[in-house]
Amino acid sequence: MTRVVFAPDSFKGSISAADAAAALARGWSAERPGDVVELLPMADGGEGTVDAFALALPHARRMPITVTGPDGAAASASWLLVPGGRDGDAAVVELASTSGIEMLGENLLPLDAQTLGFGQAIAAALDHGVERLVLGIGSSASTDAGAGMLTALGGNFFDASHTPVQPGLRGLNAVAQADMSELRALPPGGVIVLSDVTNPLCGSRGAAAVFGPQKGLVSEIAEADRTLARFAKLLGGNSDAPGAGAAGGAGFALAAWGATLVPGAGEVARLIGLPQAIAAASVVVTGEGSFDGQSAGGKAPAHVAMIAAAEGTRVNLVAGRIASDVVTAGFAEAVSLTALAGSARSALAEPARWLVQAGATIARAHAD
Known part of the structure; x- marks a missing residue:
């Protein structure tokens, strides 16, 4: 049995962190109903x-x-x-x-x-x-x-x-x-x-x-x-x-x-017990609206990835868009909602729908 922690930030102007975590978990559970999921929506000082x-x-x-x-x-x-x-x-x-x-x-x-x-x-x-x-x-x-x-x-x-x-x-x-x-x-x-x-x-x-x-x-x-x-x-x-x-x-x-x-991000993670949850998990899924050059400078997904790396836990990224000039090598899977939906307009119009699909996509790529 796999334990999965969903710890996304909000997708700014589109969907809250809590709703994003729930949508990702629904997609994962549809593919792997026997896994244990834990929702720990994140924030870094901004919205949410x-x-x-x-x-x-x-x-x-x-x-x-x-x-x-x-x-x-x-x-x-x-x-x-x-x-x-x-x-x-x-x-x-x-x-x-x-x-x-x-x-x-x-x-x-x-x-x-x-x-x-x-x-x-x-x-x-x-x-x-x-x-x-x-x-x-x-x-x-x-x-x-x-x-x-x-x-x-x-x-x-x-x-x-x-x-x-x-x-x-x-x-x-x-x-x-x-x-x-x-x-x-x-x-x-x-x-x-x-x-x-x-x-x-x-x-x-x-x-x-x-x-x-x-x-x-x-x-x-x-x-x-x-x-x-x-x-x-x-x-x-x-x-x-x-x-x-x-x-x-x-x-x-x-x-x-x-x-x-x-x-x-570090203070919020400490408060909600994220390091302990990641240490006990097999997989982490994090994300935000736009993963770009600023993301590594203190944004929530980067901090989640740092904790996961320290614990040796597999970490995945879901973002509304992933800039072409950023490196996602630290993530096992990196899924763009814009790519899934076919356009940024479609992704923004139905974020929960595409987050569910993203969760399912990552679940299918996971091997125990």
């Missing part, structure tokens, strides 16, 4: 991070909240309250569901998207009295260096005439003064930030150059990079620190606040 923690911690409770979305409109969100007994309560807050790019659909706002809503959710958790914060910062819609988030936490940013600046990168470009005198203190147990990238704030690997195009920045990239550099000097902190460029610079702002940045 709160869901992964909620599944791993059944005593946790979602706390609904209305925030200002990345486009300035009111948006419904929630943060996760994790009762901690004598250690005090903790909160898990996700940028993706409060200030995330998926909240904008196709209406990208490269100069005006903001992180105010993320800060509002953090403030709500602090108001509740939590002792510790765990923050996931992937899937950001903005390149505002976390200024919106800091504003919600008590920071104030002014232009040369001491007028509060507009939200987003547009306002960041006008910042001449930063007043952090009213910035809220960190909770007693500190703040851990789950990041899926290690990029610095500025330069050729920085927030604007690498992630700006995904958010609609084209001709503005060089100016955006200069704006981020000016803001970093104004605020203080280490703009070259790994992860400072995460979430359009929100990683930098959080580190300047005093938070500690850690690889998101």
Whole structure:
């Protein structure tokens, strides 16, 4: 009898990690009904991070909240309250569901998207009295260096005439003064930030150059990079620190606040007991929406593969698309939903259907 662990990340904008894991398991079980399957959906700090923690911690409770979305409109969100007994309560807050790019659909706002809503959710958790914060910062819609988030936490940013600046990168470009005198203190147990990238704030690997195009920045990239550099000097902190460029610079702002940045996939994996599950398994199936050059830099599938390699467990990859220039040699099987469906459009239209087929395809290739 084979034990199989399904640990995919979400397929961004298409299907959640939990639903992806379930679909892959259905496909596998259709081919090999006698095998034991275990669903451990993953996250790396981006979309689905709160869901992964909620599944791993059944005593946790979602706390609904209305925030200002990345486009300035009111948006419904929630943060996760994790009762901690004598250690005090903790909160898990996700940028993706409060200030995330998926909240904008196709209406990208490269100069005006903001992180105010993320800060509002953090403030709500602090108001509740939590002792510790765990923050996931992937899937950001903005390149505002976390200024919106800091504003919600008590920071104030002014232009040369001491007028509060507009939200987003547009306002960041006008910042001449930063007043952090009213910035809220960190909770007693500190703040851990789950990041899926290690990029610095500025330069050729920085927030604007690498992630700006995904958010609609084209001709503005060089100016955006200069704006981020000016803001970093104004605020203080280490703009070259790994992860400072995460979430359009929100990683930098959080580190300047005093938070500690850690690889998101590793922290989530530890919490949900993934290393132990993989050690007891014969096969692992992981995946994400797009497996490309960024995937090896801290994304969930790469971390799952690392754990599997250490345990000597066979690992397989399923992705919405697999870039032609990436190496998948570490995976026993690598299946693209785009290839199965015949086109990216078809794969995106029915992700669960093609994930079921992918699970079946990998099961047929497996030999005991």
